[in-house]
Amino acid sequence: MGEVSRLFKNGRIATADSPDLREVDVLVDENGMITKVGAGIVPGNSTEVIDCAGCVLVPGMFDVHVHAREPGCEHKETLATCAAAALHGGVTGLVLMPDTSPPVDSGNLVKSAQDLVSEISPIPMYQSGCLTKGRQGTELAGFSGMASRGVPMLTDADRSVPCPDLLRRCMEYARDFDLLVTSHADTPALSKTGSINEGRVSYRFGLAGIPAISQEVAIDRDIRVAQHTGARLHLQQISTARGLKSVVCAKEAGTRVTCEVSAHHLVLTELDIRDYNTHFKFNPPLRSEEDVSAMVQGLIDGSIDLIASDHAPHTEFEKSSDFGSAPFGATGLETTVLVLHDRFIRTGVFGWDLLIQRYSDAPRKLIGQVPVAINEGSAAEFFVFDPAAQTAITRDYLRTKSPVSPFIGETLSGAIRGTTVRGMWFT
Numbered sequence: 422m423g424e425v426s427r428l429f430k431n432g433r434i435a436t437a438d439s440p441d442l443r444e445v446d447v448l449v450d451e452n453g454m455i456t457k458v459g460a461g462i463v464p465g466n467s468t469e470v471i472d473c474a475g476c477v478l479v480p481g482m483f484d485v486h487v488h489a490r491e492p493g494c495e496h497k498e499t500l501a502t503c504a505a506a507a508l509h510g511g512v513t514g515l516v517l518m519p520d521t522s523p524p525v526d527s528g529n530l531v532k533s534a535q536d537l538v539s540e541i542s543p544i545p546m547y548q549s550g551c552l553t554k555g556r557q558g559t560e561l562a563g564f565s566g567m568a569s570r571g572v573p574m575l576t577d578a579d580r581s582v583p584c585p586d587l588l589r590r591c592m593e594y595a596r597d598f599d600l601l602v603t604s605h606a607d608t609p610a611l612s613k614t615g616s617i618n619e620g621r622v623s624y625r626f627g628l629a630g631i632p633a634i635s636q637e638v639a640i641d642r643d644i645r646v647a648q649h650t651g652a653r654l655h656l657q658q659i660s661t662a663r664g665l666k667s668v669v670c671a672k673e674a675g676t677r678v679t680c681e682v683s684a685h686h687l688v689l690t691e692l693d694i695r696d697y698n699t700h701f702k703f704n705p706p707l708r709s710e711e712d713v714s715a716m717v718q719g720l721i722d723g724s725i726d727l728i729a730s731d732h733a734p735h736t737e738f739e740k741s742s743d744f745g746s747a748p749f750g751a752t753g754l755e756t757t758v759l760v761l762h763d764r765f766i767r768t769g770v771f772g773w774d775l776l777i778q779r780y781s782d783a784p785r786k787l788i789g790q791v792p793v794a795i796n797e798g799s800a801a802e803f804f805v806f807d808p809a810a811q812t813a814i815t816r817d818y819l820r821t822k823s824p825v826s827p828f829i830g831e832t833l834s835g836a837i838r839g840t841t842v843r844g845m846w847f848t
């Protein structure tokens with residue numbers, strides 16, 4: 422916990438309930454608790470005053486899809502650099518994907534990951550576990566051990582479980598242990614060696630394509646198995662309009678299914694890929710303009726439950742190979758809030774309330790955590806955002822170990838001045 426109390430003076434508080442902002446001061450004690458919210462709070466002698474005039478105080482975001490790479494691939498990212506990136510991006514809690522080396526597929530490995538997190542990370546990081554041993558898609562992972570360690574979800578992280586019978590058994594066990602099954606909806610037999618959305622852009626580039634049906638078929642299959650078994654299903658990285666329609670139908674039928682979308686699938690299309698720039702290579706790939714419009718609409722109307730970054734660090738060297746062979750993914754923890762503010766909040770498409778609902782409240786609720794808000798008596802967990810400032814996304818700006826992002830070179834409106842969590846103030 423921090424040693425000093427802090428007064429966040431003259432800021433405006435954003436909430437999940439209303440797009441309106443309330444101008445007040447917020448006093449946080451040395452234990453990180455909000456002791457007073459109101460106008461004209463007078464600081465004590467030892468209180469650090471943080472001038473928030475013109476700024477918005479926003480509840481900390483929570484990201485359920487993060488690859489931190491430690492242990493095993495510390496050349497890409499570590500838990501420490503991942504936490505620094507999260508705080509720099511206004512994210513105060515997250516779920517770690519289990520695709521480390523070794524993959525987290527047993528209770529013992531969950532325990533060692535949890536120990537490492539508590540030693541290193543200033544923010545809560547919840548370790549998820551694999552559905553299948555070693556993410557190999559052939560045998561069930563150690564469900565009961567992982568359940569007893571309190572994993573928030575089970576997922577093979579960026580891989581689907583190819584065999585429907587094995588997926589069925591995964592979901593039956595998950596239902597019995599009341600564990601959330603999180604699925605990367607993809608049909609490898611259709612995606613093959615594709616690296617880009619199948620369509621006019623892939624033809625023009627002469628690259629093997631990943632068809633939209635690769636995701637759509639997998640979504641339909643996963644939903645049917647979830648309906649049959651009664652398991653809770655969360656679909657990662659929704660990217661196609663038809664896939665989203667399937668999710669909407671399943672929800673209407675009462676299926677326990679939720680889904681997420683990432684910032685890059687909300688603001689970039691396949692047409693943004695230029696000069697074979699591998700920073701735009703994602704799995705699922707950037708899709709058509711129609712798909713992106715459907716994602717934005719779905720986020721607003723609630724058919725998409727939540728936002729997740731799919732923060733997937735790689736070295737610049739790894740990303741410097743040709744488009745077909747470079748690894749999928751880019752970082753996202755530091756850019757998601759900035760990009761969504763720049764494209765949607767600044768332009769009036771939606772307010773801070775929607776961003777808080779989808780990137781702070783819903784992700785916490787998904788894994789059974791309590792949403793955070795800026796209220797008297799609550800722990801202080803928020804960031805200070807200056808909408809009048811600008812942020813140039815450069816390699817130097819990013820605190821992740823991986824300077825790989827499709828937004829590098831852009832200047833975005835707004836800036837995150839600092840983030841407070843657990844009594845500490847990170848700038």
Ligand SMILES: [Zn+2]
Nearest residue numbers: 578579731733
């Ligand atoms: Zn991922």
